[in-house]
Amino acid sequence: MLRRIDVDGLRVGMFVCRLDRSWLETPFFRHRFLIRNRKQLEQLRAACRQVTIDTEQGLDLPPAANITAEELAPAQLLVAATEEQAHSLGRELVTAGGAHREASGVLEQVLDDVRLGRGVDTQRTRQVVKGLTESVVREPSALLCLTQLKTRSRYAAQHSVNVCIFTLVFARHLGLPGEVMHDLGLGALLLDVGKARIPVEILDKPDKLTPAEFALVKRHTLYGRRILEQHGVSDLVLEVVSDHHERIDGSGYPRGLKGKEIGLYARIVGLVDVYDAITSARVYGDPVSTLEAMRLLYQWRYQQFDHRLVEKFIQCLGVYPAGSLVEMDSGEVGVVVRVNARNRTRPVVRLLLDRSKRPLAEAPLVDLTRPMEDGASMTIGKVLDPLAWQDRLGEMWNEETLAANV
Structure with a gap:
């Protein structure tokens, strides 16, 4: 019944x-x-x-x-983020910022070395991944916030570093062992190293690629594997680099693998790779919002991706991931600083601009699971594109100010 x-x-x-x-x-x-x-x-x-x-x-x-008082007890309130938690996140952002800058610099050097025919400094890249991993273990929201500070001009290195961060955060959520987590992060950081062998004019072409050009771009996964095979990296790293463009329905490349023919770790990084790509500004397209990206991943969950991983990834990041720039339904603009695990549509937000889009003097922290002092509820109206809001936000939207505000 x-x-x-x-x-x-x-x-x-x-x-x-x-x-x-x-x-x-x-x-x-x-x-x-x-x-x-x-x-x-x-x-x-x-x-x-x-x-x-x-x-x-x-x-x-x-x-x-027979109903007991315990059974009729009201639901426990969600634990609200406190200012103390926010200060902890702010402190970690300072450390995470250093790790993030180092990772970007090292990755750009790796790509330059490969273009010039030199080897990959795997020892330094491992140290970089170690620093990112330690930050994610301490406080994943810190590096997640920094993934939102995107520009059009440095997409290649920026994208690889972001994929590494999202992968580490996802691995932490999945409870993967530390050694696996580190190798997974290394594979994610180096996933596009083979693109250094592709002419820049093809990679940066704003128009649709010709069939011959696209065939050449698809070879970057094989180039990347061959480069890293010479440097003694693990099979896990090689799997990620060579197979992250394979798709569950067999439509991917380079081998057209299907379903479980694709290793778990390549499936994880392949999913994360697409998420960061479609939420980033690229020479041939504008980004979609994080909310739209989640909708698209969910739509593609049986064709392109492992549906179980898609669901867990959405659970991990939330509908509004940490670092998302959002406009409230009442007009204020803020940055998501923490996801509420029990209700992913109501995160914790640090407000930056008032309803008239003027900077707030105190930048209050708002837990959207709790009503305001007047009893009203504040909800997110839409996700904003940080690139489109850079002029209005000014110095409020950079690493140092984020660390001070969150």
Whole structure:
């Protein structure tokens, strides 16, 4: 028997078969599951108002006389981000900024070396990845914020560093071992090293590539593998570099692999690679918002990507990843500093501009899971393109100011 009930009436042992909202607004990636513990109860009570239970697959509502005070206890409030947490993030941003700058510099040097026929300094790249990994383990939101400070002029190095950061954050979320996490980050940082063998005029061509040009660009994965095979990197790194453009439906390159023929780590980096590419300004196209990027990944989850990884990636970053520049429905502009794990549509935001788009003197921190002092709720209206807002934000949108504000 199906029964629609308020979330306050839920108990461990009940079988939920329908929620009252989209899965994107909850921590759950399926709407049919058995409630096994108090944590799931709290998550349901925080995310939903009503759910539908199936009494044939789980417990029913108990008789009124048997309902205990504990079972009717109100849902626990989501833990709001405190100013202390924000200051911790600000401190990590300073350290992360140094690691980020070093990674960009090292990657640009690697690409220059390969263009000139020199070898890859794998020892230095490993040290760079070590620094990024340590920052992600301490506070992933710091480097995530820095991935949003994008420019059109340095796409190649910027993209590889961002893919490395997103990959490390995702690996942390998946609970991968430290050694795997480090090699995965190294493969992500060097995923496009083979493009140094492709003429710049083809890579920077704003128009559609000819079939011959595209065939040459596709060879960068093979070039990259051959370059790194000479430097004693692990098979995991080689797999990532050679196979990150393979797709689940067999439409990728260079070998047209399908499904599980593609290694897990190449599937992870391939997904992250596309996410950063479509959210970045490139010579041949404008970026899409992070929200639109998540929608596209979800749309492509069975054709191009492993659907389980897509769902976990969205869960990892949230609908509004840390560092996203957003406009509230009331007009204020701010930066997302932390994702609320229990409700990915309501992150913690540091407001930068008021409704008239003037800089705020105090830059308040707002947890969107909590009502304002007047009882009203603040929600995100849209995601903004940081490049389009650089002139208006001025010095508010740089590494040093972000560290001071978040």
